[in-house]
Amino acid sequence: MIVQRWRRPAWAGVFTFAVVFVAWYVLTTLTQTISPGRFPPPGEAWDALKQIAVTGYADARLSEHVLHSVKLVLLGFTAATVIGVPLGLAMGASRAFEAFVNPAFLLIRPIPPLAWIPLAIVWLGLGDAAKVLIIWFAAFVPAVINSYGGVRAIEPHLIEAARMLGVSRRMAVREVLIPGALPMIFTGLRLSLQACWTTLVAGELIGAIAGLGHVLYQASLDIFPAMIVVGMAAVAVTGALMTMLLGWLERRSMPWRT
């Protein structure tokens, strides 16, 4: 009975966090095996959290930083989804379209998103638009590749069956292509979302006025390990919440899989 209860993922998660927290406390506070200069004790991290949440740090409070970052991620992610998914579907569905687009895509694909930063600043200035563009680049590639792969992974007999039944092209896309590719599309979107957060932190290193990346940048300039931990935790929690939201959307979009 007890074994069964411990098998529940939620309990397992709580247990893992508890072990990590105790190890953190023991190593940094109780035994001081790790000095505060190298990794902050929980008490310092708590003080840093209070500072940024109440009085603010890096010119804003934590809630403002989180909202700013979420806004940038959502804009970049949405733009990447709106452009990347249809492009991937079209490439998967049409050999002719793929022949036109794929060479350019193959060239753009290996370029690291951060390499676009100088050009993004020249094109769009130091505002949020440049950061959204960089996030878009990061999210775009997984969105396209997985949508393309999703279409290619559809079993040919399903497409053949649709053709034999004489369904229209539009209906085939709506009833066969999209539902068949959806599992991989969502896999791509999850990867895209992760890429958005990774790139956001780098994008906000230059010329940001708020955001979690800006907090991490400022904390690194201040050599403030406790605030770095708070910034990282905020990125992790916000990113995880958005991934959970995407998971919920995935389950709603594919009721047949639950």
Added chain:
Amino acid sequence: MKRHFVAIAAGIALTLTAQTSGAQTPIKISYQPAVYWALPFYVAAEKGWFGEVGLVPEFSTFPAGVPQIAASAAKSWDVGGVGSVPATLGAVRYNLLTIGITNDESYGNALVATAKTADAFMKNPASIKGQTIVLTANSTGDYAVQSCLAKWGLKKSDVTIKSMGQAEIISAMSSGNADLGGLWAPNTYTMEEKAGAKQICSGQDAGAAVPGALIVRADYAKEQPQNVAKFLAVYLRAWKWLNAHQAEGIAMMKKFYEQGGVSISDASLKKEFDTRPTYDLAGQLKIMQRPAGGASEVDGWFTKIGGFMQANGTFPEAPTASKFITDEYLRMVDADPTLKEFANRTN
């Protein structure tokens, strides 16, 4: 004639002392490339002055003060030079001691405006309200800019501050993405010469003293106080020489700056000498001397800098200047006739 004889005798004595004790002790020195206050390290190394006091310098360079002081945690260096803001940060985070002043860089840290906007801003500083200023946060440049804003009756919240490195600031201003930037020399000269920008307010204009600091790791200072004193003597001698041989000094400075990727005119190089006072041994001791129970001039400068950093949220409490600034090693130089003579040499 007599002075020359004493100098030569002291030089021979120093060399013999170093040789007989077999003490060619390595010392790890950190600095940033192509900055005025680091020039004495280059000059002293070129002239072989470290060897004369039995030191073998091992140099390491850093792009900015923060990574430099962070590297002290791993004992990557023993002594060095840095801006006063990172020196204060290093005192709080890594127990670094400030043992001398490299130079007064109040003029060299400034708010710079692009050619098309500078005159209007200078005419009406209140028009800076609502503008975006690009600067390196928590640096001496940031301190100078915020002092300028205060001088004009503006608050930090009256402008939008965007933080970035010095190279990115130059790019942003040159490409028309920003009109106002917080820079330090020689980047100020680069902007003036390459993009026609103008310095509209410096730390000096705003009444903010912006010193540069000579720093040491506290544990190294405790273990090797003599080496710290010798290091200071070499540094002070290099300034003495540079100030006495400016033309030759500028030629060496040009070479040193070019090695760091900075190419500016001879006029700007000369301006560095003209606008950034340095201190000899007596001058250092004077500004660092604490009257009974009181604070030294240097304590006062760093107390203000600590307050600025506290206001920025860097630390909850500004450090007490007297706890990390010490003239102990300068006094060691002063008390040792051989080192004192060495530090005051102009040749």
